[in-house]
Amino acid sequence: MIISDDPFRDYNKIVARFRPFEPCAKHISDTATIGQGTIIQPGVFIGNHVTIGENCIIHPNVSIYDHTIIGNNVIIQSNSVIGGDAYYFKRRPTHYEKMESCGRTILEDDVEIGALCAVDKGVSGDTIIGKGTKLDNHVQIGHDTHVGKHCLIGAHSAIAGVTIIEDEVCIWAQVMINKDIVVGKGAVLLATSAIDKSVEGGKVYFGSPAIEARKKWREIVTLRKIAENYKD
Missing domain, CATH: 2.160.10.10 (Hexapeptide repeat proteins)
Structure with a gap:
């Protein structure tokens, strides 16, 4: 049992300790895994510890953040962001404090994501888009x-x-x-x-x-x- 007078603050400390931000100096991280037959178009960013399945198409300028899992036969249209931070803030006397996100985003098989979409990762769990689901352009999916x-x-x-x-x-x-x-x-x-x-x-x-x-x-x-x- 952990007793805290400020769980929000202490949760952020735990995230910083066990899931710190990892810079990536390449467009495709060396720790990413990309399946056979998957096409990665120019300008795509694939972060650390990302897993992408087989026969996917990732169109130009898509950003896939750390620890995202993408299944087989997934299509992501241009300029979408998969696995960005949760929109979660606590009001402090002088400012809003950001809750750090350590969860993942999971796109299951046969998912299609339109252009300019955002699918945020979970705060501590997973944001999941189920098999065969299709998103049009400009869709926002919140954390968890x-x-x-x-x-x-x-x-x-x-x-x-x-x-x-x-x-x-x-x-x-x-x-x-x-x-x-x-x-x-x-x-x-x-x-x-x-x-x-x-x-x-x-x-x-x-x-x-x-x-x-x-x-x-x-x-x-x-x-x-x-x-x-x-x-x-």
Whole structure:
């Protein structure tokens, strides 16, 4: 048992001791492992202790940070960042203190990552993108989030940290998903929705905050009728 008067501070000390930052002087670290048939395009950075499987395509200017694990048949489009630090800060009296990240990012087999995406590594665990899942361009995946198998995530969507997206979820463009919630298997989140709490699988959701789409459409129709009937 460890007793601490400031767990945040002491956690950062532990990370600094056991997982310190390792500079890399090359575009592809000598400690990286790259599988047979994988194509690495110009300008790609592959950090320390990265593992990339077979028959992947990593397009120009992708950055893959330390300790990332990538499966087979993965495609990553240009300018995406895989395994960056978690967005996690503690308010101090005079500043925000950064929580150091020592987790990993794991992309399972057959994953596709669009251009200009960011998949942050876990703070102390793993951020996981499940087998066969496809991300459009400009998608943000927060730290320690687990995205299931065969999901679709549309452009400009953002998923906060420590969230679970179960298998076969369809997330359309510009959807925002709060932290520490669960999106159930097979759910469909329509474009521009804001998911502020856990939702059941197998249903369609829309709105901000999102509710079941049919209820939301009825609500919109009712409001329009009220507006049409309103007289100054």
